[in-house]
Amino acid sequence: MLRPLFPRASRALRIASIPTQSRLALPWQGAARSYSVQAQAASSAKPLGLDASKLSIEKTKSPGSLGKPEELVFGRKFTDHMLTIEWNEREGWLAPRIIPYQNLSLDPATCVFHYAFECFEGLKAYKDQSGNIRLFRPDRNMARLNKSAARIALPTFEPTALIELIARLVRLDERFIPEARGYSLYLRPTMIGTQKTLGVGPPGSALLYVIASPVGPYYPTGFKAISLEATDYAVRAWPGGVGDKKLGANYAPCIVPQLQAASRGHQQNLWLFGEEEYVTEVGTMNMFAAVRDRATGQKELVTAPLDGTILEGVTRDSVLSLAREKLVPEGWKVSERKYTMQKLDEASQEGRLIEAFGTGTAAVVSPVRSIAWKGKTVTCGLAETEESGEIATRMKGWIEGRQYGDEEHEWSCVVA
């Protein structure tokens, strides 16, 4: 059963031809105004009128091609078009535009370059076996983008309008969605502050844009379990900080610990928190562990709670929901609670650590073989010949089943 989630987009589209000479003067050049914004004015900014029906589309004159899907590398190739929507404090959201993929032209004083006024999302469009295009839980990404934007004084928007606009972009560039299982079109909604003054204050103008990148399976030849290094010298997030928001600010500081881990042969680092060494996240993924209770033998799938230091991952939520739906009836306990590296190590030593995996949009699930911690190697339940545990394998299957529409489910939205 196909559900037309975006009826307006399918009938209300107006094609506006943009004159050639306007290409050099990009739309947001004019919007980056040259005066400082007063705090009071910006703080009263409301999500004014992101109106999908005002969309104009300028098609590229030099269409590209998908090329060989098997040569795709994550986030390197982009489709022909991009969606751009300008906002300014005075007018609110201006008319959305789909235009040829092109550079942004920004004043070097623009606040995104200096004060990291930037947040983003990552979601995917899939082609199902009937040729329909599907988005996976886009409402979740929209809600999170609004939370991220609000936390750094960028404007919020009407979620359904942006989903509708994204659907238009995806439909226009649909030939960039490879058809094979495991392939998809990665979508990157991004919002940046565009005010071009150096005073530190709320941006008086912003640009919301969406680019799209065809991507292949994260594990083209099947799972490959990764080895982690627990990071004890750097801290990703803090209560009262912004670690639960998808801000650019949370990413650049992650690279050096990642490089440090890589220099010692580990694929990712594992973020611990506090003297207790609570397990929080894996690189840029959420972390799950499946453990057996020492006393009762009760099997438990555990992940850190949303206490402000954990990114509210959409895949994390999907894994939790699926675990409650399918594993609890099998006798599993599913917990969002704090757990320490010490406890994980004890479980490992006592043979009670069944498996561990990271979750995220890029890989769906990423099985963990071992964690280097305090000079020792904490093994995570996999036999030497295994690349994934049973839970990770089943989760990937269940989630992809819904992503690709094998199982009709409310998480998957067909693009009309």
Next chain:
Amino acid sequence: MLRPLFPRASRALRIASIPTQSRLALPWQGAARSYSVQAQAASSAKPLGLDASKLSIEKTKSPGSLGKPEELVFGRKFTDHMLTIEWNEREGWLAPRIIPYQNLSLDPATCVFHYAFECFEGLKAYKDQSGNIRLFRPDRNMARLNKSAARIALPTFEPTALIELIARLVRLDERFIPEARGYSLYLRPTMIGTQKTLGVGPPGSALLYVIASPVGPYYPTGFKAISLEATDYAVRAWPGGVGDKKLGANYAPCIVPQLQAASRGHQQNLWLFGEEEYVTEVGTMNMFAAVRDRATGQKELVTAPLDGTILEGVTRDSVLSLAREKLVPEGWKVSERKYTMQKLDEASQEGRLIEAFGTGTAAVVSPVRSIAWKGKTVTCGLAETEESGEIATRMKGWIEGRQYGDEEHEWSCVVA
């Protein structure tokens, strides 16, 4: 006595004329390469060859003017030119260019927009009474920029080379430095990651640029003491985080607490840390308090220590140095130590809080009248008619004396 700090710049300059058609194809467009960078390769990147002698200068064909200095607003107006230096992993630092102030043209997938690969500095050039141009402690800014860059896997550089290049820019645009006391040219060195792929990893290319903005006195009609609101619901920085680096990432998250404080009539927020409510920073300034000991009557100038949660302010360091030089002989104690809001409140109630002030490049010193904390108002030693305490006033005078060259001092470098 004028000390020519930059002899090479004064004689080695080569003027390279850049063809007109190259203006649309900005130099960094080619450098933002479209492949992901391996961790190993980037981690071995060394500060290769930032060579000031390779500078080329393209002068603007439409020179602007300073206009009325008294109408200047911080960071809103910029000079005719900018300094740009590209870096890429393979070649290192390319030849520096001074070009007309112009927009940056960047692919929408560029990592600075997504993962906040960005850091910056703020320093000023002053005109002294003899017409010389002076920089204030630029070595400090260069050292800090290198620390900031390294923390987010951006390239480091040779500090003296960048000082020399900045001197060239300042000399070229010197007519934008107003001559009156209190005026200066604010310089904003900025480094951004320019790799145009969405994979989260060390940028394979970067752009270092410097723009310059003529600025007026922070307090044109004399000091104006500010009122602060202690922020207890958000945390700026934490041990193991990046709060001691001048990263864009530290700024966007500050705006909402600032707006919250403003909505209740306060000019800035005061960042506390931990259950102990240690006083850390004021908005985007360092914080100083002058207190008298309850038992001994000993006067003490105190500021939070550089424990990783405090920005290593150049003005902070200048205030500490001057206090040790000039206040210690008067019987003051000068301390870098943790102190709590509770202790500040006690001192205030007992009449032992002499004064408090923020320090930063923009305002030099910013006297604090009061702090709203836990529903009460902690007054900070000023009489109702006073806008500054004695220490803040003297500090401003001492620092400006060296900035404007009234007192010859090693902190002030004459641009040859």
